[in-house]
Amino acid sequence: MTIESILGAIVIGAVIGVIGCLLLPGRQAIGLILTIVVGIVAALIGTAIAQVLGVATTDGIDWIELVMQVALAVVGVGLVAGLKRSRV
Template identity: 35%
Template sequence: MTGSALLSALAVGLVVGIVGRLVLPGPKAAPVWLTVALGVAAALLGSVTIRLIGVDVDPTLPRLLAQIGFAVPAVVLGVVAAGRRGGDVTRS
């Protein structure tokens, strides 16, 4: 993986993590560091996946789309899962 792929995954993950935290409705049970970490990890996974598929590293658009396509669902699922876990413990 090239340095530009790592930097773009870091940038995409940071942006998706922060924006996802701000945009998703409801209580924010997931901490900011978790949403950012999920975004970065998923964007890195998107970079690795697009490279394993055989797409060359030079075209940045497919790599960016893969990073965003992996990061957005990861952040959404992380925030939703954290929201379901935290809450009223007296409920039966």
Template identity: 45%
Template sequence: MTLIWALVVGLLVGLLAKLVLPGRQPVPLWLTILLGLVGALVGNALAGALGVRDTGGVDWIRHLLQVGVAAALISFTTAAGVGRRR
């Protein structure tokens, strides 16, 4: 069940990251999920380092960090040409 939740979180964070980026990103779905999952993990680590990982309500800062890291990863991947069809 943990693997399924990891895939769902990776998909949601990855799709939100693609949504906030301008233009179209030719990144395949599997890579979007992978980068979203990495973004979620790194965003959690950053939130923990900043002391905002767990708050009394919704952890908006943590979620923004997760999406921001995933967006940066997708931007770098797109700029590197990964996922483009030839």
């Protein structure tokens, strides 16, 4: 992995985390940094799942992979917000 690919994964993960937070109804009691971390993890897991399922890599945007990543981000943000809410 190069520095550019790592930075790209962080930026894409951050965007996916924010999108996941916006798609989840209601207000989430988690901060921006935690949302970005959830997005990065969701992006990595979504990419791994897409590769296992044999989703073809294209030159442009891989829409199926992107949908998987955003769906995982929504679930992740919901879980983290629920866990944080139950602790308080």
